[in-house]
Amino acid sequence: MTTIPRQAAPPTGGPRSRVHKVLDVIDERLGIGALEYPVPEHANNLAWSLGGITAGALGILIVTGVVLVQFYSPVPESANESVRNIVTGVWGGSFVRGLHFWASQAMYVTALLHLVRVILTGSYKKPREGNWLIGVGLFGLVTLAVFTGTVLKWDQEGFEALGHNLEIGKLMGGVGLWFSPQFADRVPILVRLYGAHVVIVPGLIIVLVTLHGLLVKRHKISPHPQLPTDASGVQAPTEEPTEPFTHHLRRIATFTLGLFGLLGILAVLWPPEVGPSPVAGIEVTKPPWNFWWLFTLEDWWGLSAILYGELAFFALLAILPFVDRNPNRLWRRRPVVMSVVLVVILVLAALTALLGVTPAKQHLGM
């Protein structure tokens, strides 16, 4: 592996500035210079930076989440009122809530696009199958975070989402016990879902993101599929120029700053809604768009279709590296996987669009 020599003096050749001296002192103690290992140039383009941008969105979510926790009450009697108070009674509350909501959408979309990039460039293939599975787990956790966050508002949409959650918990039998109010009958399920949203789910995301990053470092970023391969289809060593990883980090920080600006604009122009306290026994809302494809299936086949649809989606993702034995990584040389992926994307998009034009229907208690 080529190592990049650390600069002993600033480019001017003059004495080291005070800032450089401070950096040297910090580096000597924390070993930050070790981050200057080389990465290929293609790691810097937008498509290959989507994982890093997803991590940036996670950072925005954690910071804004910490602020929201100070003013949110997870008790069913006051949860909805506390959210509306954040919007109208807390200085900057509407903006922080808007940032948190839009960052959750951004994280979901960038994680999805990152997943698609990994598929298109065949980066889930040997030896990265384990990291692909960690990624599948991460996408499941991001979906769970969106779901639990929706319930916390405790308006009609959140309440009906919880209603679906409870029914699906029943369908899961013993495995679904945690989702039932009987699991801890002195603690409202909203409080436990709050615990899941602010501790369990983000905690697991941080653990998995750490493992994910360590494995990317261990395997190195996958080579660009357009670079030459040998006769067996394995990527040949190439002469692609490299850059220090710290340059890549700087780029990710710039992308994240741009994302932050965009989310700030969205938070001001389109703050997320929160309805009044929920009414039990009615079903009049649609879920967030992330779940629309599942709700079309529910319209057709009933509530169990949500569980089986979600299980089928994640099972399909999980088995991908083990059923795709084609050693090529360039999309043009992988017609079977590319066709299946295209069909899955079109079906999911069609199911999503269909719910957009269908009125909300009654499913619970049927």
Ligand code: HEM
């Ligand atoms: C919280 C969500 C996630 C974060 C923060 C994240 C972060 C990252 C980062 C920073 C990289 C380095 C290269 C890049 O940015 O493209 C990476 C690579 C990778 N990610 Fe993720 N990721 C997430 C979710 C996923 C998902 C959902 C999958 C797939 C199911 C996945 C599979 C992979 C694989 C296989 C690699 C290695 C790819 C390569 O070497 O080209 N990740 N991830």
